[in-house]
């Protein structure tokens with residue numbers, strides 16, 4: 606059994622929309638049978654088997670997975686509220702959320718999850734929902 610899950614997350618890991626904003630997307634939530642998840646801790650919103658690699662946003666090197674896992678361990682101690690890091694390839698200050706994940710992944714306290722079956726979430730949907738939630742959203746497509 607494999608499943609595809611589409612996850613929409615704010616580009617800012619700490620951002621959680623207000624109740625009022627969430628009410629604004631209620632109709633959409635119903636239509637896509639989506640589920641809203643809000644957590645105190647920041648979670649890594651993964652792409653499952655769609656993980657290919659991580660690229661440095663500055664010098665475009667491949668990020669060493671061992672280094673990344675080590676950084677994830679350190680970040681987990683702060684429940685991923687503290688994501689700052691310095692790349693080893695080019696010594697740049699950044700955050701784990703700003704690395705280029707192939708496919709897309711990220712960190713969030715707020716997630717909208719949709720089991721991808723019949724419904725296809727378009728770029729326009731993502732924009733509209735983001736506007737209503739007053740944030741920019743990232744679409745993570747996970748395969749399990």
Ligand SMILES: [Zn+2]
Nearest residue numbers: 661664694695
């Ligand atoms: Zn680099």
